[in-house]
Amino acid sequence: MALVMFLRVAVTFSVLFATYVNGAASDGTSLPPGACYWRQGSLVNRTPTGPVEPIEDCRFVVRDLEFLDILGPSPKVVELVKTNAHEGAVWYPDNNEFYFSSVRLEGPNGVVRTDLKKVNLRTRVVTTLSAPLDDVPNGMVLDNDGNLLVCQQGSRTKGGFIQRINLKTMEKTVVADNWFGVPFNSPNDAVVKRDGTIWFTDPSYGSVQGFRDAPNVKNQIYKISTSGVVDAVADGFTQPNGLAFSHDEKRLYVADSGFALGLQGQFDIARPHSVTVFDVGTDGLLTNRRLFASVAVYDGSGPGLGIPDGIKVDTAERVYIGTVDGVQVFSHSGKPLGLIRQPGVPNMGFAGKRLNTLYMLNDTTISFTKLKVRAAGLAYASSRPW
Template sequence: MPRLEGILCAFTMKGEAVPPGSQQRHGLKPLTLVAMIIVAIFSVWFSQIPNAPWSMRYEDDAENFLATQLDWITGAAKKQQKLPPGACFWQQGSLIKGIPTGPSEPNCKFQVRDPEFLEILGSAPELKLVAKTDAHEGGVYHPDNNEFYFSSSRHTVSYTTLVTSSDEKPSAGEQNTEVKKISLSTGEVTTVFPVTDVANGMVLDKDGHLLICQQGQGKKPGYIQRVDVKTLNTSIVADNWFGVPFNSPNDVVVKSDGTIWFTDPVYARAQGFKSKVHVEGQLYRIRQDGVVDAMASNFQRPNGLAFSEDEKRLYLTDTGFLKGEEYDNEMRHHIYVYEVRRDGTLSSRRLLASVGIYDGSAPGLGLPDGIKVDTKGRIYVGSPDGVQVFSRSGKPLGLIALPDVVNLGFAGEKLNQLYFLNDASIHMIELQATGAGLHYASKYKKQ
């Protein structure tokens, strides 16, 4: 390696150049020795890289490129790395050789695919059961009373369930979900609205009001509802686009400029509580003056969405894989990312991740549903096998294993507690990460 030899021999104790062929010996300072080692490593590294793409269009390409080249380093380091309790490394298996894909140890709660996941978990991660209750969607932290709002799973109303203290009663055979909240101080679960128009995703606006995706049913259109959590007074923010009814609003976020963004898939028809699709699933924005704009389309089932901390990116999950009550492996199970322009419009849609199940079990493909982002740009997605975590560039970092996680949300005084909803319970883990996009709650966050 003549070029490397020349570089190394160019260093002396006094910094004087020596011809590459010289056999003269010199004492080397420690700093010089370190520099030589670094040069040697990078020279070997570069010599192994054919046609390196030095002109990168996106910074994520650079991150992925470097990560690929350093895989041999991290792979060796994994074997020596100390793992926290309950953690293990994920391993790639082989169908032909009969080697299973999945966790390297049984009963592994935290499956590590990249060392960055260990930074998120900390030294002693613990997944705690908070409550056993029907908790499906939402997942919104309200700091005023240290409460966490969510909606129940959908159920068909029978004559038995019609016995309720509510003045508004659904008809037998209709679908219903309830809006609930849990006190994070006492663990007490209370019902806020026992009857809804099939409430689903929710978020707080900048003033601390609750915004709820009401899917509607029958001939009643879906709509975005605003709730004053102190008085429980409600109002409709929007229920149509150019006079066209919404299908079944699914998930919603609020941007710092006060605009409201939500997905509108066709799940109401697919799941049998509406008979008509008015327009294929789109992503909408409600301006502060109430005007509704279609911001993106060409989805199968647009679902969860989240802005990055700086709001320069919008992440969106497409769960076409779940057609209604059935799965279709030919449909999407993807996370997309958009660039947000200065004028608020979207561009440069691209696939961030195609989501699978960590152990390859049925249904075999992931179902990326609810999605949240932390202040370092990492992405947390609810999936049938738990919460999957990705880097900003879409690199899989690891899995917090818990069956059937639908949605999730950051909470707590430091916004570092992640709560999971999986239809039957609420779980929580404290992370070395801080939730992003919580405009109202961030005002009260403790350092």
Template sequence: MGWSQQFCQFHVPLVLLLLGIFVSETSSTPLKKLSANGDQSLQSVAMPPGACIWHENAGHSRAPCDFEVLDAEFLDVLGKAPKLEFITNAPAREGGVYFPDKEEYYFSSPWNSNELPEKPVNLMKMSLVTGEVSFVMKTNMANGMTLDNSGKLVVCEQGLFEKRGFIQKIDLHSMASSIVADNWKGLSFNSPNDVVVKSDNSIWFTDPDYGQKEHFKGPSQIGKNQVYRVSVTGEVTAVADGFTKPNGLAFSPDEKLLYITDTGTSVGDGTVDLSKPHDINVFDVEGTTLSNRRVFASVAVLDGSLPSIGVPDGIKVDTQGRVYTANQDGIQVFSPKGKLLGLIRVQGAINMGFVGPRLDRMIVTNYSAIHSVQLNVQAAGLLYAEALHHHL
């Protein structure tokens, strides 16, 4: 999403769009009525450590659990021993890319960057072995990132003032870089935000106008916020428009669906607009085109402990087709049909990425810290990591 933090501080009415949320109990109490939609029941099931059943009226009457359970399927995600751990303090924001060659996690950060335009945003990395965070390189307002299928880092560079936004690739061994795309039909992008790579090595990215709203970019040349596809030959095609603020995106495991978040409620100028979208949209993927757009889920914070309605940002999927999105109250997890299953509570979550040989450990970034979550799932879409670990 955009770099403005001010919207998080605005006190706006909480609008819960979730239906039929049930009582939160301790792990010693059996689950009896768990589903958010009231269509499932569980008898005498103990919660794993750190988990509890959500109660719509709990509010501030209890300390939040690490894992809030709304549906039985969330217990499959958590497994018997889920573990949420603080790793380190760091202004870690967007990106969230696992580089298996060196067991590193890359992210974008305004590390030591209080001045513009000299030090806008830096590319950083964290060792997954030691937890040490270190500087990699300066950028032109880097935001979302991913790996392509050969292991190169693909970065959304939003651009800065007169400098165009662009998509670049970086070889993380040699640090050689190249620009993949910097315009659509000769027009400069708004501020490329997040990116994903398909199995055919095509690049798909979102381009909201956060750079314009946050005043580090000039007026939009395109005049609307679109989603683009870059072919392996470098051809740039607009594949979807009609968004307020297209943001995170992820393919389903079979690549027949593309999920795209719309963070329209976060205007980008420090204000919140509750009339704008806070949704996950889903499209059918037909070769190089998208069709049949519909709302997969509307996303809101689960209680009154946060001042805003919620903004779904980064998004990932697992091999079972479940969808994970970073929201202000943490990582919300949805079934393949769009039912909210549960919450991994990391306040202010912006993005996340799966790491490790089994791709079952999630790294979560917010504006101030990095957390780790051990889960009972396997991430989908990390094709380079999957191929490398399979080969090993």
């Protein structure tokens, strides 16, 4: 989600003494340490919705037994480093570095500033790069040549743009900054297909949060061709946010975080909190738009429903969505599988030689968990000779 006020929810649970999967008693399958089942509650019967015993140490909430195939026998959530980490979540395998953007407020008027940073995954040392603060970097992705693509949201004096950073020389170039002469609103998150095209979302959070003027165009999804031509490929979103292609690149998932108005504590129940999926044609056009998942909070609490933000996928076509109670995992058909509990996760990214370690950002820490999966959509990392 663009900048400052990604909803934080303090998750609390009541102790129950039964184990359920999708509202039904479990079949006796043993759970790994740190995991618990989820149950459907009842408002009429005053039965809480959410995790059941053991609750206190539960970091992995199982809604479907397929989730156990993802977790493995001994899953853990480990804190890598305490730091202001909000968006980005990109692994650069050449130096074993993890790139991210942070958010901070300055001055009596709460001026939004962001930093572009990296952390060395071996030494855990955090370094701030020299990117201009007033460009407000947000989401990032590596292109197929290992360059860092950064969604720069812009400022009052500069429109938003997609920036390419050569991580070997730190040379910076502008990939695209307009659609038919109209400046972008606030580029938020980006992905790269195997053919080299760049796809990104462009919500209006910069205007909402006061560091950009009112937008001149609808909040759309754009595609940048390998020759630099920009085309709008989808609209009809309130605030398009995270996006990801399926492993076979035949589907595109797009989060809409419009439920969160972009300011502290302000929400609109009539706005979306969902993920849409499109079919991707061989001509690169999007068709057959449909709901993939309407995202809620696993314990049924909080000031509102879930706010889907960053999206990642694995090679088994499962979908990982960052939201207020952690990372929710869905099957390729949209079936909820489970939750990695980590309050307030705007984005996350996979890293490691096996692409099986999921790093989660939540504005105060970067934490990780090793899973029995392999991430998809990381062409550069997948091509490295290990």
